[in-house]
Each structure stands twice: as structure tokens, then as C-alpha cells.
Amino acid sequence: MGKAVLINDKDNVVTAVSDLQKGEDAVYKVGSETRHIKTSEAIPFGHKITLAKIAKGSDIIKYGETIGRASKDIKPGQWVHIHNTDETYAPSR
Amino acid sequence: MKFMGYPRPDGKVGARNHVGVMATVGCVNEVVLPICHQIKGTVPVTHQQGCLTVTSDLELVQQTLINLGKNPNLAAILLVSLGCESVFPNEIRDEIARSKKPVELINMHQLGGSIKTITTGCEIAEQMVLDASEIHRQEFDASELIVGCKCGSSDATSGLSSNLAVGEVADMLVKEGGTFLFGEVCDIMGSEQILARRSVSKETGQKVIDAVNRLIDMAESAGADVVGCQLTEGNKKGGITTVAEKAIGATTKAGSTAPQGFINYGETPSGKGLWIIPTPGRGFENLTGLAAAGAVVHLFTTGLGAPEGHPVMPVIKLTGNINTWNRLNTHMDFNVSSIIDGTETIEEAGRRLFKELLKVASGKLTKAEVLRYDESMNILTYGPVI
Missing domain, CATH: 3.40.50 (Rossmann fold)
Incomplete structure (x- = not known):
């Protein structure tokens, strides 16, 4: 069993804090409660795992803030990274 | 406190x-x-x-x-x-x-x-x-404290542990009536609109946005695209997906309270709470800007192990990387790898760090002070050397 961290209650992703194999359960805490998410692919340390389905065009939330937008549908347990995420930041010049 | x-x-x-x-x-x-x-x-x-x-x-x-x-x-x-x-x-x-x-x-x-x-x-x-030597320590309320922060030599653990622990301390200090200084324009870049929305006044928010735009313009005039190169291959390999994610992960050091105002480099805040100062990322000039703003203790998060202190203020080095904590233990003051291994929550680590902050403010030495790793410093300038 691997480990992950939920940073903010509003987040729809958790971050792996151990290297996770495909199909491995990642344990994370929500307050004092322990939950787990089953990975559908290998996810390295420091990378993000989806908790609930994120539809294409929807916000990816970490730190309680929008860190990017899904460029395709992302299912629970999937790896969230540059292959399925668009940048949301643009300078306001 | x-x-x-x-x-x-x-x-x-x-x-x-x-x-x-x-x-x-x-x-x-x-x-x-x-x-x-x-x-x-x-x-x-x-x-x-x-x-x-x-x-x-x-x-x-x-x-x-x-x-x-x-x-x-x-x-x-x-x-x-x-x-x-x-x-x-x-x-x-x-x-x-x-x-x-x-x-x-x-x-x-x-x-x-x-x-x-x-x-x-x-x-x-x-x-x-x-x-x-005839001046002696007396008991003061934590509201008298001015504390600065920065991150340096960051890695994947920074945005998952040490920056978050500092953010907890920022919120605790502001709640106690103290002053917390947050800067590093290069790190704000990507989260400036969030900080601006959170600011107490539109004017303060606009100054945060202007500081980021000024950095982008200055880099452009030197032929560099700071936004385009902000997300490095190392960042991506470490799990950071967007410029926004990198910036928000760094901005967590400021905690969750509303920025009360914006001061220029070299200035001091006119009130308490969270203040934004447009320091550069480089430690020599960054730490000096915070010391000039009146910071008496500094919280410095690091992943791989930045060693520098500053002559005018004690710098507490904290890391969430257990390997850095072990290998560079003679430089690291505080270990928050407990957040990574799940033995401590972010809130618990933050409370522990706040106690350490009060100890250092009361005289406990930092390792950079003991090692005399605190003599190098510089002052920020924007224009050419003539």
C-alpha cells in the first residue's frame, strides 16, 4: 500500500508521496479520517492522482486553487500531468 | 504566545x-x-x-x-x-x-x-x-514579531510539506497580531491574480500584479522569456504540471490571510498582518530586502539544501526531504518530512514550527549562525552597473 497527501479539502487530486504501482491503493488522510484511492496506472513520487472524475475543460484543484484544466476526461485513479492538463495561467499584461 | x-x-x-x-x-x-x-x-x-x-x-x-x-x-x-x-x-x-x-x-x-x-x-x-551587553531580553507578545520567508533549492517535497508548514506559521502569526512578509516575485508569477483577489484593497492587488509584469518586462528586454522557462524539465519530472501549480505551491508560504499591503524593496510595512514585498529569488538580495523591511527571524524552506543565512537575522532552515535532513544535517534546523511520511499533519507540523520560531526569536541559535554561514549578502539594484 502506497501513500498520498491531500493538501486542501477542496482538492480533486492527491499527490503521491511514495512511488505507486498500477492497481496499488494509495492511503491519504482527510482530517483524522483515512481514505484510499486505487491507481489505474503507475504514478511516481510527487505526481498527482485524480480522486473523482474530472471532465474535459474542468478545473484541476490542488492547494484549494485551480492549478490547470483537464484537456481530456480524467477518471478516478488516473495520473494527472502534462499529457492531460492545460495551463490556466497567463500574465495579465 | x-x-x-x-x-x-x-x-x-x-x-x-x-x-x-x-x-x-x-x-x-x-x-x-x-x-x-x-x-x-x-x-x-x-x-x-x-x-x-x-x-x-x-x-x-x-x-x-x-x-x-x-x-x-x-x-x-x-x-x-x-x-x-x-x-x-x-x-x-x-x-x-x-x-x-x-x-x-x-x-x-x-x-x-x-x-x-x-x-x-x-x-x-x-x-x-x-x-x-547591558541590554537584556524581556518578555514580549508574539504580535511584536516580524518574520520573513523564502524557498530555495526547492524540490518535490517543498510544495508538499515545508512551504505548507510555513503557511501555517504565517496564519498563526497573523492571528496573534504579528507581521509576516512574503515576496519572491519569480515565485508569485502564476499566482499573482489569486494573491490580488485575496488582498484587502484593489490597490495592493494591482501592485502585486504590476510587480510580476515588471519582472516579465525586464526579462524580455534582456531577451528572456521568464514565463516560458518557469516550468523546468526537472519540475515536470518531479510532478509539477503547470506554472500555476508551481506558483501556488510556493505561495502557500504566505498562508491564507489577506495581504494588507505592498511595500517596495528597501521599505518597511506600515502595519501588521501579511505584507507583500517584491524581493528577487536570489538569496543574497532576497534576505537583505526582508531584513531591511524589519524581519527579525526568517523561515527558509529548502528541498535539496540551500545553506545561506544572513548577518542581520537568524534564518531557520526547514526541509521536508528526509535525505536532505540526514545528509545536510549540519545545515538543516527543522525537519517536516513527517508530513510526507504521514506521521504528522500540516497543522501539527506548523504548530511545532511556530514553537521553534518563538525559541529562535528568544535566542536559540540557528545552524547558519553557529557555522558562521551568514556573512554573504547583497542589495538589489535594477539598472546597469556604470
Whole structure:
């Protein structure tokens, strides 16, 4: 069993804090409660795992803030990274 | 929450009781350092500035030196001047003297060279240290504390542990009525709109956005795309997906309260709570900007192990990387890898860090102080060297 961290209650992703194999359960805490998410692919340390389905065009939330937008549908347990995420930041010049 | 600090004549409270030996220009660093190595209780305030830069930068350097001199960690200040610098040593002395702390100015051209200036400086500094030793720590409320933060040599653990623990401390200190300083424009870039929305006034928010845009413009004029190269291959390999994610992960150090105001480099905040200061990411200039803003303790998060301290304020090094904690243990003050391994929550680590902050503010030494890894510093300038 691997480990992950939920940073903010509003987040729809958790971050792996151990290297996770495909199909491995990642344990994370929500307050004092322990939950787990089953990975559908290998996810390295420091990378993000989806908790609930994120539809294409929807916000990816970490730190309680929008860190990017899904460029395709992302299912629970999937790896969230540059292959399925668009940048949301643009300078306001 | 209380800590034991040094009372100053202007009502501010210090975490240290140093005599500062301050170069008005980089040309006298060679005089300042021997004085400090000879006289116990002194710290060197050296830099590469004070001459042959554009007027706006000379004014920035002069203002920074004045406010460094006023930092409550310094009990007294010995100013060392060359005699032909472009900043105005008399003005620096007179402005620092408004804090009612002892200030003296010596001039190397008048004294006749480095050997005589070192000798005269040692005699003055010796008496200043003796006088300062009669000032004693007293109990103060945590609301008197001004604390700065930055991250350096970050890795995947920074945005998952150490930055978040600092953010908890920022919120706790603001709740206690204290002052927390957050900056690093390069790190804000990507989260400036979030910080602006959170700010108490539209004006403060716009200044945060303007500071980021200024950095982007300056880099562009030098032919660089700072936004485009912000997300490095190493970041992506470490799990950071977007510029926004990187920025928000760094901005967590500021906690969740509303920025109360924005000050320029070299200035001090006019109120309490969370304040934004546009420091650069580089430690030499960054730490000086925070010390000049009045920070008496600094929280420095690192992933791979940034070693630097600062002469004017103690710098607490914290890491969430257990390998860095073990390998660079002689430099690391505080371990939050507990957040990564799940044995401590972010809130618990933050509360533990706040206690450490109060201990350091009360006199516990940091490893950078003990190692004397705290003499290098510089002052920010924007324009060309002439």
C-alpha cells in the first residue's frame, strides 16, 4: 500500500508521496479520517492522482486553487500531468 | 504566545543584540570584515553597491542601508565609509540615528587607509558591544514579531510539506497580531491574480500584479522569456504540471490571510498582518530586502539544501526531504518530512514550527549562525552597473 497527501479539502487530486504501482491503493488522510484511492496506472513520487472524475475543460484543484484544466476526461485513479492538463495561467499584461 | 526579545529605543523588539558594522560602499568590505572577525558581538553588513549605478538604484541602496540599520536585531551601528561613494554616508547615519540607537561613522580617506580604519573601527565597536551587553531580553507578545520567508533549492517535497508548514506559521502569526512578509516575485508569477483577489484593497492587488509584469518586462528586454522557462524539465519530472501549480505551491508560504499591503524593496510595512514585498529569488538580495523591511527571524524552506543565512537575522532552515535532513544535517534546523511520511499533519507540523520560531526569536541559535554561514549578502539594484 502506497501513500498520498491531500493538501486542501477542496482538492480533486492527491499527490503521491511514495512511488505507486498500477492497481496499488494509495492511503491519504482527510482530517483524522483515512481514505484510499486505487491507481489505474503507475504514478511516481510527487505526481498527482485524480480522486473523482474530472471532465474535459474542468478545473484541476490542488492547494484549494485551480492549478490547470483537464484537456481530456480524467477518471478516478488516473495520473494527472502534462499529457492531460492545460495551463490556466497567463500574465495579465 | 510570548517570546523573549530585546527592547529598542524606538519601541521595536529584536531577536538578536548584534552591533552592525556596515559598509556604505562595497569598497570597504575589506575593512568591515576584519573588524567583525576581531570584535565579538559584531556582524558585518557588506555588499557590492553604493557607487556607479543609476540614481534610482543609489537611492534604493541608501534606503535599504538605512532600514537595515534600523532593524531591531542591531543594538548599535558602526558605519564604515570610503569617502568618495555615491550614496550619502551622513544621511545614512542621521536617518539610522532617528531610531535613537547609537550610530557612528568613520571615513577611510580621512583616517588614512585600511589599517588605521580597522584599528579605529575596532575601538568603537568594542565599546558599542560592551554597552549593548547591558541590554537584556524581556518578555514580549508574539504580535511584536516580524518574520520573513523564502524557498530555495526547492524540490518535490517543498510544495508538499515545508512551504505548507510555513503557511501555517504565517496564519498563526497573523492571528496573534504579528507581521509576516512574503515576496519572491519569480515565485508569485502564476499566482499573482489569486494573491490580488485575496488582498484587502484593489490597490495592493494591482501592485502585486504590476510587480510580476515588471519582472516579465525586464526579462524580455534582456531577451528572456521568464514565463516560458518557469516550468523546468526537472519540475515536470518531479510532478509539477503547470506554472500555476508551481506558483501556488510556493505561495502557500504566505498562508491564507489577506495581504494588507505592498511595500517596495528597501521599505518597511506600515502595519501588521501579511505584507507583500517584491524581493528577487536570489538569496543574497532576497534576505537583505526582508531584513531591511524589519524581519527579525526568517523561515527558509529548502528541498535539496540551500545553506545561506544572513548577518542581520537568524534564518531557520526547514526541509521536508528526509535525505536532505540526514545528509545536510549540519545545515538543516527543522525537519517536516513527517508530513510526507504521514506521521504528522500540516497543522501539527506548523504548530511545532511556530514553537521553534518563538525559541529562535528568544535566542536559540540557528545552524547558519553557529557555522558562521551568514556573512554573504547583497542589495538589489535594477539598472546597469556604470
